[in-house]
Amino acid sequence: MASTKPRNLKEALKGILTAREMQFLRTSYDSVGNIAVIEIMPELERKEKKIGEALLLVNPQFETVCKIAGAHKGFFRVQPVKVIAGKRNKTALYRESGTRLKVDLGKVFFSPRLSHERERISKLIKKGEVVGALFAGVGPFPIVFAKNTEMERAIAIELNPHAVKNMEENIVLNKVSGRVEPVLGDVNKIIPLKYRGKFDRAVMPLPKGGENFLASTIASIKPTGGVVHFYQFVPIEDPFTESLKLIREEAAKQGKKVRIIRKRKVRSFSARTIQVVIDFTVKKAKV
Ligand SMILES: C[S@@+](CC[C@H](N)C(=O)[O-])C[C@H]1O[C@@H](n2cnc3c(N)ncnc32)[C@H](O)[C@@H]1O
Incomplete structure:
Protein backbone atom coordinates (compact mmCIF):
# COMPACT_ATOMS: atom_id res chain seq x y z
CA MET A 1 0.00 0.00 0.00
CA LYS A 90 25.80 21.81 11.61
CA THR A 91 27.33 23.37 8.48
CA ALA A 92 24.46 24.62 6.34
CA LEU A 93 24.73 25.33 2.63
CA TYR A 94 22.32 28.17 1.91
CA ARG A 95 21.43 29.54 -1.53
CA GLU A 96 20.25 33.07 -2.31
CA SER A 97 20.22 35.26 -5.45
CA GLY A 98 22.72 33.13 -7.34
CA THR A 99 25.07 32.71 -4.36
CA ARG A 100 25.94 29.72 -2.14
CA LEU A 101 26.86 30.40 1.46
CA LYS A 102 28.44 28.06 3.96
CA VAL A 103 27.18 28.80 7.47
CA ASP A 104 28.55 27.10 10.62
CA LEU A 105 25.39 27.18 12.74
CA GLY A 106 26.09 27.76 16.42
CA LYS A 107 29.37 29.57 15.68
CA VAL A 108 28.18 32.55 13.61
CA PHE A 109 25.09 34.72 13.27
CA PHE A 110 23.12 34.17 10.10
CA SER A 111 19.57 35.04 9.16
CA PRO A 112 17.82 34.43 5.84
CA ARG A 113 15.19 37.00 6.85
CA LEU A 114 16.87 40.01 5.21
CA SER A 115 17.16 38.36 1.79
CA HIS A 116 14.63 40.80 0.27
CA GLU A 117 16.71 43.72 1.61
CA ARG A 118 19.82 42.32 -0.08
CA GLU A 119 17.88 42.07 -3.33
CA ARG A 120 16.46 45.59 -2.91
CA ILE A 121 19.85 47.18 -2.22
CA SER A 122 21.45 45.23 -5.09
CA LYS A 123 19.08 47.07 -7.46
CA LEU A 124 20.26 50.44 -6.08
CA ILE A 125 24.02 49.85 -6.33
CA LYS A 126 25.59 51.61 -9.32
CA LYS A 127 28.55 50.61 -11.46
CA GLY A 128 31.90 51.32 -9.79
CA GLU A 129 30.59 51.83 -6.24
CA VAL A 130 32.75 51.00 -3.22
CA VAL A 131 30.41 49.54 -0.58
CA GLY A 132 31.02 49.26 3.15
CA ALA A 133 29.37 45.96 4.16
CA LEU A 134 29.48 46.49 7.90
CA PHE A 135 28.66 43.69 10.42
CA ALA A 136 29.14 41.37 7.46
CA GLY A 137 28.79 37.97 9.20
CA VAL A 138 29.49 35.12 6.77
CA GLY A 139 29.11 37.58 3.88
CA PRO A 140 25.50 37.47 2.60
CA PHE A 141 25.28 41.21 1.84
CA PRO A 142 28.67 41.71 0.10
CA ILE A 143 28.55 38.39 -1.78
CA VAL A 144 24.99 38.94 -3.07
CA PHE A 145 26.14 42.44 -4.15
CA ALA A 146 29.25 41.05 -5.87
CA LYS A 147 27.20 38.51 -7.82
CA ASN A 148 24.33 40.82 -8.76
CA THR A 149 25.76 44.32 -9.26
CA GLU A 150 28.55 46.16 -11.04
CA MET A 151 30.00 47.59 -7.82
CA GLU A 152 33.79 47.90 -7.81
CA ARG A 153 34.19 46.10 -4.46
CA ALA A 154 32.83 45.71 -0.96
CA ILE A 155 34.84 46.08 2.23
CA ALA A 156 33.24 43.52 4.57
CA ILE A 157 33.97 44.27 8.24
CA GLU A 158 33.14 41.63 10.87
CA LEU A 159 34.24 41.07 14.49
CA ASN A 160 33.64 37.31 14.87
CA PRO A 161 36.75 35.42 13.63
CA HIS A 162 34.70 32.31 12.84
CA ALA A 163 32.28 34.33 10.68
CA VAL A 164 35.25 35.85 8.83
CA LYS A 165 36.58 32.30 8.24
CA ASN A 166 33.19 31.29 6.75
CA MET A 167 33.13 34.52 4.72
CA GLU A 168 36.59 33.76 3.26
CA GLU A 169 35.37 30.29 2.26
CA ASN A 170 32.22 31.82 0.76
CA ILE A 171 34.23 34.35 -1.26
CA VAL A 172 36.14 31.47 -2.87
CA LEU A 173 32.99 29.33 -3.28
CA ASN A 174 31.28 32.19 -5.16
CA LYS A 175 34.37 33.23 -7.14
CA VAL A 176 34.22 36.86 -5.96
CA SER A 177 37.82 37.17 -4.69
CA GLY A 178 39.07 40.70 -5.27
CA ARG A 179 35.54 42.17 -5.21
CA VAL A 180 34.78 41.32 -1.56
CA GLU A 181 37.54 42.16 0.91
CA PRO A 182 36.98 40.58 4.35
CA VAL A 183 38.29 42.60 7.30
CA LEU A 184 38.37 41.14 10.82
CA GLY A 185 37.72 43.80 13.43
CA ASP A 186 35.44 46.31 15.12
CA VAL A 187 33.66 48.74 12.76
CA ASN A 188 34.33 51.58 15.22
CA LYS A 189 38.09 50.88 15.14
CA ILE A 190 38.60 49.84 11.50
CA ILE A 191 36.75 52.76 9.85
CA PRO A 192 38.72 55.54 11.60
CA LEU A 193 41.95 53.70 10.81
CA LYS A 194 41.42 52.94 7.12
CA TYR A 195 38.06 53.86 5.64
CA ARG A 196 37.21 57.47 6.54
CA GLY A 197 35.60 59.09 3.47
CA LYS A 198 36.02 55.97 1.33
CA PHE A 199 32.53 54.49 0.69
CA ASP A 200 29.81 55.36 -1.82
CA ARG A 201 27.39 53.29 0.25
CA ALA A 202 27.38 51.62 3.68
CA VAL A 203 25.01 48.91 4.93
CA MET A 204 24.48 48.57 8.69
CA PRO A 205 22.59 45.33 9.46
CA LEU A 206 23.18 45.47 13.25
CA PRO A 207 19.63 46.01 14.47
CA LYS A 208 20.49 46.11 18.17
CA GLY A 209 22.95 48.88 19.01
CA GLY A 210 23.46 50.09 15.43
CA GLU A 211 23.18 53.67 16.71
CA ASN A 212 26.57 53.25 18.46
CA PHE A 213 28.17 52.95 15.00
CA LEU A 214 26.41 55.85 13.25
CA ALA A 215 29.34 58.24 13.81
CA SER A 216 31.89 55.91 12.16
CA THR A 217 29.51 54.98 9.36
CA ILE A 218 28.66 58.59 8.49
CA ALA A 219 32.40 59.35 8.55
CA SER A 220 33.04 56.46 6.13
CA ILE A 221 30.99 58.07 3.33
CA LYS A 222 32.85 59.99 0.60
CA PRO A 223 32.77 63.81 1.12
CA THR A 224 31.06 64.13 -2.28
CA GLY A 225 28.17 62.05 -0.96
CA GLY A 226 26.85 58.54 -0.52
CA VAL A 227 24.07 56.41 0.93
CA VAL A 228 23.63 54.67 4.31
CA HIS A 229 21.16 51.82 4.97
CA PHE A 230 20.54 51.86 8.74
CA TYR A 231 18.62 48.97 10.43
CA GLN A 232 17.06 49.23 13.89
CA PHE A 233 14.66 47.42 16.21
CA VAL A 234 12.19 50.10 17.31
CA PRO A 235 8.93 50.46 19.26
CA ILE A 236 5.89 49.90 17.06
CA GLU A 237 4.06 53.00 18.34
CA ASP A 238 6.83 55.45 17.33
CA PRO A 239 9.25 53.75 14.96
CA PHE A 240 11.22 56.63 13.47
CA THR A 241 11.46 59.76 15.68
CA GLU A 242 14.45 58.68 17.78
CA SER A 243 16.45 57.15 14.91
CA LEU A 244 15.97 60.20 12.68
CA LYS A 245 17.05 62.50 15.51
CA LEU A 246 20.24 60.45 16.05
CA ILE A 247 21.07 60.50 12.32
CA ARG A 248 20.57 64.27 12.02
CA GLU A 249 22.51 65.04 15.22
CA GLU A 250 25.50 62.95 14.19
CA ALA A 251 25.59 64.37 10.65
CA ALA A 252 25.44 67.93 12.03
CA LYS A 253 28.33 67.18 14.41
CA GLN A 254 30.42 66.13 11.41
CA GLY A 255 29.38 69.15 9.31
CA LYS A 256 27.39 66.97 6.92
CA LYS A 257 24.03 67.28 5.23
CA VAL A 258 21.51 64.44 5.43
CA ARG A 259 18.53 63.63 3.22
CA ILE A 260 16.17 60.82 4.20
CA ILE A 261 15.37 58.84 1.06
CA ARG A 262 13.20 56.10 2.50
CA LYS A 263 12.04 54.79 5.85
CA ARG A 264 9.97 51.67 6.27
CA LYS A 265 9.19 48.57 8.28
CA VAL A 266 11.24 45.51 7.31
CA ARG A 267 9.49 42.93 9.49
CA SER A 268 7.73 42.32 12.79
CA PHE A 269 10.01 41.22 15.62
CA SER A 270 7.77 40.93 18.70
CA ALA A 271 4.37 42.22 19.83
CA ARG A 272 5.73 45.72 20.50
CA THR A 273 8.89 45.83 18.38
CA ILE A 274 9.48 45.99 14.62
CA GLN A 275 12.61 46.06 12.52
CA VAL A 276 12.93 49.11 10.27
CA VAL A 277 15.38 50.41 7.72
CA ILE A 278 16.18 54.05 7.07
CA ASP A 279 18.01 54.90 3.83
CA PHE A 280 19.67 58.31 3.84
CA THR A 281 22.18 60.24 1.78
CA VAL A 282 24.95 62.10 3.49
CA LYS A 283 27.45 64.58 2.09
CA LYS A 284 29.75 67.32 3.28
CA ALA A 285 27.78 70.54 3.81
CA LYS A 286 29.01 73.48 1.68
CA VAL A 287 30.89 76.15 3.69
C1 LIG B 1 22.86 40.83 13.07
S1 LIG B 1 24.38 40.09 12.55
C2 LIG B 1 24.35 40.35 10.78
C3 LIG B 1 25.22 39.37 10.04
C4 LIG B 1 25.04 39.35 8.50
N1 LIG B 1 25.18 40.67 7.92
C5 LIG B 1 23.70 38.71 8.11
O1 LIG B 1 22.81 39.46 7.66
O2 LIG B 1 23.54 37.51 8.23
C6 LIG B 1 25.51 41.22 13.16
C7 LIG B 1 26.98 40.84 12.94
O3 LIG B 1 27.78 41.93 13.41
C8 LIG B 1 28.93 41.42 14.05
N2 LIG B 1 29.42 42.48 14.93
C9 LIG B 1 28.95 42.83 16.16
N3 LIG B 1 29.61 43.90 16.64
C10 LIG B 1 30.52 44.25 15.68
C11 LIG B 1 31.49 45.29 15.59
N4 LIG B 1 31.67 46.16 16.56
N5 LIG B 1 32.23 45.37 14.47
C12 LIG B 1 32.07 44.46 13.45
N6 LIG B 1 31.17 43.45 13.49
C13 LIG B 1 30.41 43.35 14.59
C14 LIG B 1 28.44 40.15 14.74
O4 LIG B 1 29.50 39.25 15.01
C15 LIG B 1 27.44 39.60 13.71
O5 LIG B 1 28.07 38.72 12.82
Missing part, protein backbone atom coordinates in the same frame (compact mmCIF):
# COMPACT_ATOMS: atom_id res chain seq x y z
CA ALA A 2 1.42 3.43 -0.94
CA SER A 3 2.04 5.54 2.17
CA THR A 4 0.85 9.16 1.95
CA LYS A 5 3.18 11.92 3.09
CA PRO A 6 1.75 13.90 6.04
CA ARG A 7 0.79 17.43 4.99
CA ASN A 8 2.23 19.16 8.04
CA LEU A 9 4.08 18.66 11.31
CA LYS A 10 0.93 18.27 13.41
CA GLU A 11 -0.40 15.58 11.11
CA ALA A 12 2.96 13.76 11.13
CA LEU A 13 2.99 13.75 14.93
CA LYS A 14 -0.55 12.41 15.40
CA GLY A 15 -0.36 9.38 17.72
CA ILE A 16 3.20 10.36 18.73
CA LEU A 17 2.37 13.46 20.78
CA THR A 18 -0.54 13.50 23.21
CA ALA A 19 -3.26 16.15 22.84
CA ARG A 20 -1.64 18.04 25.74
CA GLU A 21 1.83 17.84 24.16
CA MET A 22 0.46 19.13 20.85
CA GLN A 23 -0.29 22.42 22.59
CA PHE A 24 3.45 22.96 23.17
CA LEU A 25 4.47 22.17 19.59
CA ARG A 26 6.02 25.06 17.64
CA THR A 27 5.13 24.48 14.00
CA SER A 28 7.22 27.31 12.54
CA TYR A 29 10.95 26.90 11.96
CA ASP A 30 13.85 28.65 10.22
CA SER A 31 15.25 27.10 7.13
CA VAL A 32 18.96 27.60 6.43
CA GLY A 33 19.55 25.70 3.20
CA ASN A 34 19.69 22.00 4.00
CA ILE A 35 19.14 22.50 7.75
CA ALA A 36 15.91 23.33 9.61
CA VAL A 37 16.14 25.08 12.98
CA ILE A 38 13.15 24.68 15.29
CA GLU A 39 12.30 25.71 18.85
CA ILE A 40 11.38 22.81 21.15
CA MET A 41 9.52 23.73 24.33
CA PRO A 42 10.92 22.12 27.53
CA GLU A 43 7.67 20.09 27.84
CA LEU A 44 8.57 18.29 24.58
CA GLU A 45 12.30 17.67 25.08
CA ARG A 46 11.73 13.94 25.66
CA LYS A 47 10.20 13.72 22.20
CA GLU A 48 12.54 16.08 20.32
CA LYS A 49 14.02 13.30 18.15
CA LYS A 50 10.52 12.25 17.03
CA ILE A 51 9.63 15.87 16.25
CA GLY A 52 12.82 16.27 14.21
CA GLU A 53 12.12 13.06 12.29
CA ALA A 54 8.55 14.19 11.60
CA LEU A 55 9.86 17.51 10.23
CA LEU A 56 12.20 15.61 7.88
CA LEU A 57 9.29 13.46 6.72
CA VAL A 58 7.15 16.51 5.92
CA ASN A 59 10.07 18.44 4.33
CA PRO A 60 12.37 15.98 2.56
CA GLN A 61 14.50 18.88 1.25
CA PHE A 62 16.14 19.09 4.70
CA GLU A 63 18.94 16.71 5.67
CA THR A 64 19.23 17.80 9.29
CA VAL A 65 16.99 19.25 11.99
CA CYS A 66 18.54 21.30 14.80
CA LYS A 67 16.86 22.67 17.87
CA ILE A 68 17.62 26.09 19.33
CA ALA A 69 19.72 25.33 22.42
CA GLY A 70 19.93 28.82 23.95
CA ALA A 71 19.44 32.55 23.31
CA HIS A 72 21.52 34.69 20.92
CA LYS A 73 24.65 35.53 22.91
CA GLY A 74 27.08 38.44 23.14
CA PHE A 75 28.38 40.79 20.45
CA PHE A 76 28.54 37.99 17.89
CA ARG A 77 24.78 37.26 18.34
CA VAL A 78 25.55 33.53 18.11
CA GLN A 79 22.73 31.12 18.89
CA PRO A 80 23.68 27.61 20.12
CA VAL A 81 21.96 24.75 18.27
CA LYS A 82 21.87 20.95 18.71
CA VAL A 83 21.19 18.31 16.05
CA ILE A 84 18.03 16.35 16.92
CA ALA A 85 17.41 14.39 13.69
CA GLY A 86 18.99 13.50 10.34
CA LYS A 87 22.66 13.92 9.42
CA ARG A 88 24.88 15.02 12.32
CA ASN A 89 26.03 18.18 10.54
